[in-house]
Amino acid sequence: MKLHKIAGLYVGLEYSHELMSVRAPKYESKDRPKIIDIVISSSPESIDRVRETAPSLSDSECEYLYVGASFYNCLVEFNGFMLHSSAVVYKGNAYLFSADCGTGKSTHTQLWLKAFGEDAKILNDDKPAIRIMDDGIYAFGTPWSGKHNINEDIKVPIKGICFLHRSDKNEIKRVSAKEVVPEMLKQIQRPTDVARVDKLFENMETVLEKVPVYRLGCNMDVEAAHVAYNGMK
Amino acid sequence: MRVKSGYILREVAGNYIVVAVGEEAVDFNGLITTNETGAFLWEKLSNNISEQELIDAMLQEYEVDEKIAAEDISLFIRKLEDAELLINE
Numbered sequence: 001m002k003l004h005k006i007a008g009l010y011v012g013l014e015y016s017h018e019l020m021s022v023r024a025p026k027y028e029s030k031d032r033p034k035i036i037d038i039v040i041s042s043s044p045e046s047i048d049r050v051r052e053t054a055p056s057l058s059d060s061e062c063e064y065l066y067v068g069a070s071f072y073n074c075l076v077e078f079n080g081f082m083l084h085s086s087a088v089v090y091k092g093n094a095y096l097f098s099a100d101c102g103t104g105k106s107t108h109t110q111l112w113l114k115a116f117g118e119d120a121k122i123l124n125d126d127k128p129a130i131r132i133m134d135d136g137i138y139a140f141g142t143p144w145s146g147k148h149n150i151n152e153d154i155k156v157p158i159k160g161i162c163f164l165h166r167s168d169k170n171e172i173k174r175v176s177a178k179e180v181v182p183e184m185l186k187q188i189q190r191p192t193d194v195a196r197v198d199k200l201f202e203n204m205e206t207v208l209e210k211v212p213v214y215r216l217g218c219n220m221d222v223e224a225a226h227v228a229y230n231g232m233k
Numbered sequence: 234m235r236v237k238s239g240y241i242l243r244e245v246a247g248n249y250i251v252v253a254v255g256e257e258a259v260d261f262n263g264l265i266t267t268n269e270t271g272a273f274l275w276e277k278l279s280n281n282i283s284e285q286e287l288i289d290a291m292l293q294e295y296e297v298d299e300k301i302a303a304e305d306i307s308l309f310i311r312k313l314e315d316a317e318l319l320i321n322e
Contacts, residue, residue: 178247182266185250192258194241201245208246 003036005029006071007129007140008155009078014041015067017060023143026153038074040067068127068144072189076200080131083161084187087123087139088112089152093159094123094139095232096130097216098187106148108164108218108225115225125150130158132206158211160232163187167217170224172231175215177208184213234321236278236313244272251275265316270295274309281322284310 004011004027013024020042042063050062050069057065072082085098086105090112097105105126112120126146128139137158145151162172163183184204191197214232218224239257243250249272251265252258267275270291277290284306291302313319 181246181248181250182264185245185264190252190258190262192254194254197241197252197254198243201243201250205246 001039001041003029003031003033004143005031006142007075007078007080007131008133009037009075010035011071012036012039013067015063016042017063019060019064020067020143023064023145023149023151026151027143037078038071040070040074042066064144068142069189071142071144072127072129073191073196075129075131076191076196076203078131079133079203079206080129081200081203082127082142082189083130083184084127084189085161086125087128087156088120089123089154089156090116090120090229092156094128094156095159095228096128096139096161097164097228098161098184099164100186103164104166104218104220105164106146107220108216108228111220111222111225112229115222115229121152122150123152123154123156130207132203132210137207137210158207160212160214161207162214162216162228162232164216164218166219168219170216170218170221170227172214172216172227174231175213177205177213180208180213180215184208234278234283234310234319235281236275236318237320240318242267242272242275249275265318270305271309274306278313278319 001012001014004013006027010033046066047059047062050066083096083098085096086109087094087096088109097108099105109122123139124141124145125148127144129142131138138155139158140155141151141153216228239255240251240253249267253261277287287306288303
């Protein structure tokens with residue numbers, strides 16, 4: 001079992017396959033904490049359980065997904081959750097872009113890198129952790145970032161959460177918390193036990209009280225990044 | 234009739250949301266959104282109740298014409314049946 005620090009939590013991880021071995025070490029910690037917040041060990045059984053829902057995946061991919069899903073389920077108890085989104089950091093703030101797979105989340109945040117150059121960077125390209133802390137709402141990089149290993153071990157305050165869809169014209173508008181809940185819930189990993197579902201809903205409401213949410217229609221022109229930033233800054 | 238166990242109704246930031254929990258969540262990880270009236274009917278359907286009793290309950294709670302209430306409830310029940318969320322016992 002190796003100790004990691006992920007999203008500000010001490011996490012003991014035990015794994016045996018390649019993907020975890022490549023992506024987890026960045027988050028290893030040499031601290032000696034009194035309490036380890038979360039412990040996850042993968043086993044052949046847990047790998048098989050993932051494969052039941054996704055038969056085409058390798059052992060390594062199943063393990064990676066299993067450990068990630070377990071972490072995000074536990075995260076709920078530490079005032080957080082995972083939002084399926086690409087998170088970009090610019091001028092000290094994080095902007096999260098969420099949508100169904102294939103809509104163009106990563107494509108859009110890549111446009112930010114083009115528009116703002118070295119001042120912008122990707123925090124996590126697919127599954128950032130969100131946590132409610134004493135002094136605000138933060139996004140964290142994690143080892144689980146989708147197809148590409150694009151994530152940074154950093155903590156950044158969230159300035160806005162944006163749901164994007166494709167459009168010919170680049171347009172952003174603020175939307176109410178109430179309006180966005182069903183859409184947002186679709187992009188959040190949801191635990192299956194009642195107590196954690198209730199905690200997740202509570203966390204979500206807190207985040208929606210404190211972080212503005214937007215809807216962005218965007219194309220693949222670099223202008224889309226400027227429109228999004230100007231609407232959310 | 235009543236709704237299957239394993240589903241919970243919650244209000245989240247002004248939305249009424251039904252999600253599956255426990256074993257049911259393995260087969261159903263989607264979510265159902267409904268309005269205040271739907272939430273009222275869902276709560277009533279957590280215990281065994283007949284269609285007529287549902288109509289009576291709605292007429293007591295809301296100022297609504299009986300014919301319209303009956304139509305709405307029939308539609309709501311059909312939606313739940315289509316989603317395989319109701320059991321008749």
